[in-house]
Amino acid sequence: MVSSLGVSRGLVVVVCAPSGAGKTSICKKLVSECADVVFSISATTRSPRGVEKHGQEYFFMSKEEFSRASSAGEFLEQSFVFGNFYGTPKASVERYIECGMDVVLDVDCDGARQISSAYPSDSVTIYIFPPSIEELANRLVSRNENSADEIERRLKDAELCVANLSLFDYIVVNDNLQKAYEDVKSIIRAEKLKTSRRELSSY
Template sequence: MTADTPSPALPPYMHRRGLMLVLSSPSGAGKTTIARRLLEQDDELTMSVSATTRAKRPGEVAGVDYHFTSLTEFDLMVNQGKLLEYAKVFDNYYGTPREPVEQALAGGRDVLFDIDWQGTQQLKEKARDDLVSIFILPPSARELERRLTSRAQDSQAEIAKRMSKASNEMSHWAEYDYVIINNDVDSSVAKAHAILTAERLVRRRQVGLSEFVKGLQAGV
């Protein structure tokens, strides 16, 4: 086969099942920045848009950053089983709508989640084979506080609240498949993308592989 010869197409019965890539961290450790960079680099990756009861922040777009709902609407989604996971974080509720995620996975697309350890535990219970989880740690507590302060989104009281909660959040690091210490964002993004690339090749996600190999053995 020459360089100009196109690669043979795979059989139509072969396809890859998508995966759920979860990034979790204490607030300010960098998971949102890493998630944004991954989405920019990879066309096969789509962001899960969570539903939330919290108020919209300046610059956020409904349906893009979050689905902003009332508490009554959120409770209805929970009762109807329309959420894959949900949790209460800083006095507000967050949850993942089930239908768009299941459609993406079946279509071979990967879904990126920016959720906490509570949501990750629920996803693990419901869809462990589809889940790949990464916990992002800050390089130090001092750097975490500096990042929270420099983004100028929260009051000092809110920053203190988030720092207090960070210790409990970080205690769940061992529940994750991978851990990245985010000392340098470029390096952290590269590591996260390497994990994603490798996990796409996991045997159980390559639907039709067994039949394909049997064909190879038969000389097809």
């Protein structure tokens, strides 16, 4: 009799970080370089920025559309951030992990809590943090995408998230983008190798 080890379901990879910490760059690199990793596109009521397109960066919805979808239970998690609603479509995440694909989710701290509760055995939560709040402020200013008031709000939000770090399984400090990316990739690889995520079959 020969035994084989397999992974029946994909992993829900929850990545959370303050704006400017490098989360988007790390997630894009994961998806582009790892054939079994996909990115979950969130729905939002905010307006597109720059060259953002519906169905690529986000599913852009009116508040009425978002409310209808929420009432129908179509979101895995949802939040209200800086005056806009955000939500993770449940159906696509379920479809991917059932096929054995790992799904990367970009959410806030409350979203991470909701997903951990929904997928206690199939999720891993990672918080990306810059070397310091001062460095985060420098990154936000250099991006030249937000007003001074919005930058201030984002910095206060980042400080509040520090109080919730115990919620996360791992913390990655991004003082070097490539190293931070490799750290995140190593976390996913290690989580996939856990005995609890393996199925033993005999034939």
